[in-house]
Amino acid sequence: MNIRTQLTLRYIGIVLLVLFAMYLYLGAMLKDSMSTRITSELEIQAALTREFLIEKLPAKGNFTYAAIDPLINRLGKTGKARVTFIDLDGVVWGDTERDGQALREMDNHLKRPEVEDALQFGSGIRDRYSDTTQTEFRYYATPIYRQTSPNGAETLIGICRVALPMKAVNTAIDNLRRMVLLASVAGLILAIVFSIFSTRIITKPIEKLTQMTESLTAGDINSRVPINSKNELGQLSRNFNLMADRVQEQIDRISEEHRRLETILTDMGEGVLLVNGASEITYANPMAISMLSLPNTYVGKALIEINRIPELQTLLQTAEQTETVAFAEIRLGNLTEPEAEVTVVPVATGEEEEYVVVIHDVSKERQLERIRADFVANVSHELRTPLTTIRGYAETLLSEDATRTKTQEQFVVKILNHASRLSRLVSDLLELSRLESGDVELKRTPCHLNTFYEPILDVFEPILEESELVLKWEVSDSLPKVSVDHQLFMQVLVNLIDNAIKYTPDSGTITVSAEISTSEAFEGANIASEEIIVHIKDTGIGIPMESQPRVFERFYRVDKGRAREMGGTGLGLAIAKHIVLRHNGRIWLESTLGAGSVFHVAIPYTDV
Numbered sequence: 001m002n003i004r005t006q007l008t009l010r011y012i013g014i015v016l017l018v019l020f021a022m023y024l025y026l027g028a029m030l031k032d033s034m035s036t037r038i039t040s041e042l043e044i045q046a047a048l049t050r051e052f053l054i055e056k057l058p059a060k061g062n063f064t065y066a067a068i069d070p071l072i073n074r075l076g077k078t079g080k081a082r083v084t085f086i087d088l089d090g091v092v093w094g095d096t097e098r099d100g101q102a103l104r105e106m107d108n109h110l111k112r113p114e115v116e117d118a119l120q121f122g123s124g125i126r127d128r129y130s131d132t133t134q135t136e137f138r139y140y141a142t143p144i145y146r147q148t149s150p151n152g153a154e155t156l157i158g159i160c161r162v163a164l165p166m167k168a169v170n171t172a173i174d175n176l177r178r179m180v181l182l183a184s185v186a187g188l189i190l191a192i193v194f195s196i197f198s199t200r201i202i203t204k205p206i207e208k209l210t211q212m213t214e215s216l217t218a219g220d221i222n223s224r225v226p227i228n229s230k231n232e233l234g235q236l237s238r239n240f241n242l243m244a245d246r247v248q249e250q251i252d253r254i255s256e257e258h259r260r261l262e263t264i265l266t267d268m269g270e271g272v273l274l275v276n277g278a279s280e281i282t283y284a285n286p287m288a289i290s291m292l293s294l295p296n297t298y299v300g301k302a303l304i305e306i307n308r309i310p311e312l313q314t315l316l317q318t319a320e321q322t323e324t325v326a327f328a329e330i331r332l333g334n335l336t337e338p339e340a341e342v343t344v345v346p347v348a349t350g351e352e353e354e355y356v357v358v359i360h361d362v363s364k365e366r367q368l369e370r371i372r373a374d375f376v377a378n379v380s381h382e383l384r385t386p387l388t389t390i391r392g393y394a395e396t397l398l399s400e401d402a403t404r405t406k407t408q409e410q411f412v413v414k415i416l417n418h419a420s421r422l423s424r425l426v427s428d429l430l431e432l433s434r435l436e437s438g439d440v441e442l443k444r445t446p447c448h449l450n451t452f453y454e455p456i457l458d459v460f461e462p463i464l465e466e467s468e469l470v471l472k473w474e475v476s477d478s479l480p481k482v483s484v485d486h487q488l489f490m491q492v493l494v495n496l497i498d499n500a501i502k503y504t505p506d507s508g509t510i511t512v513s514a515e516i517s518t519s520e521a522f523e524g525a526n527i528a529s530e531e532i533i534v535h536i537k538d539t540g541i542g543i544p545m546e547s548q549p550r551v552f553e554r555f556y557r558v559d560k561g562r563a564r565e566m567g568g569t570g571l572g573l574a575i576a577k578h579i580v581l582r583h584n585g586r587i588w589l590e591s592t593l594g595a596g597s598v599f600h601v602a603i604p605y606t607d608v
């Protein structure tokens, strides 16, 4: 049932209810007032009739029809009421409705209730249907007393009864009923007409709102409602329009963002895939499609079905299990140079977990790196022989007892020094190239850190003595062994201690200590907790804050002049870092300018 019908029925209901209540109330009122009026009229007429009859009636015992009935008829005509006179035996001597024989045949009236009441209580009143007149009457009876002796004694001589028809009351009630019926019909018509017009005011805007929401649902975002009033419905319509405006703005904004994102994803050099929890591809950008040679029907297909790369699957599983970003370098068969950096990022979209897979083709970078490394290695290799020759000749020249000037000797010493520095640089470069290319194979052997003490002392004793520096070796015998390539790890220690000596003024102290770390003690640690950390601490010049992150870069030197003077190549820390990384270890430093530096080397010992 729609609102209009509901409202119309309610209006009709209210009108009918009011009319019915009015009918009941007015009916009762009317009946009551008319009845009171008739009763009072009857009382007056009965009193007058009584007074008249006291005067005119013959003496008791002399009653005759001929004497009484005409009297009664006269009274009835004057009062326009039915008048009856009954004697104490119940004989009716006069009645306005009966004459002659009919009067004589009237039955005994002593048992009429109003007559009985009159004799008992002084007056009697009854509504009754009269067989005589075939209508409903109200009867009022009152006894008639006459003064029979001069001392005032009264004798009852009969009863006079006056009656008025109740027709007037009934007619009035009938009229009222007719009036109410008429009013109901009129009210009904009015209610219908009124509800049609009034509900239109309410339902019209609601219909418009309904149409609008239907259009919005169907996708017509431009649909709006006309606002024709300032009432609550007008306000509602206005709010709906505002809401639609906001929705449109949001959709426009989202569409714009979507378009922008689509452009970025289409034009970007990286392949981007979206994979759901069941490893099914839900999206792939053009680059990803070409990188993985995805078929047109890739959406909803499992990644493993299309591209059988186990590493990719493993990476996805890692991201799924750890719920964090997973990264790996993977060889993707479909790429021309099959090297790619793949990052899997878990993203929560609503209920489901999704994964963004970003494939970055690094084959070109790798190729360039290889070319550069090859070039450095080749150049270094080519320089090695001439440098050895130059050094050899210079050394020979110096060792010969030939006569030469002081300047000539200085020149030869300079040639020898520079040639030696160059050869150090060349061998460092070659070492670095070897490490970078991954050609160096680790010959791991379990050894205790203290086994490095003697060889180190052999290398540095002369210089330590010369510079009055103290080398403290504080490594406990109880430490477990580490599995390292002895020669390479020795180089790490040598490079670090060499630096400590170089950059510590005379009379300083260099301390080598070690400990086991069972927790991720240092920020950035991403490897297992069980490692041995070696600390090489000096009381030297320190490294400024801004240079600290860069000292492991090749050729980076804080103070170029000083480093060169010290015979540094700028490759020592880069080599140390590469060796440590090859051992799956970490290297980092802490330093305070002017107070000294500590270099930390962490090597996992779990696989010893």
Ligand code: ADP
Binding pocket: 495, 499, 500, 503, 538, 540, 541, 542, 543, 551, 556, 557, 558, 559, 563, 564, 567, 568, 569, 570, 571, 572, 573, 574, 597
């Ligand atoms: P170099 O051969 O010049 O020493 P490194 O790679 O070994 O090259 O070191 C790079 C730079 O880091 C050095 O030039 C120096 O400025 C700085 N450095 C390294 N170790 C220390 C140290 N213990 N104290 C102060 N500065 C250092």
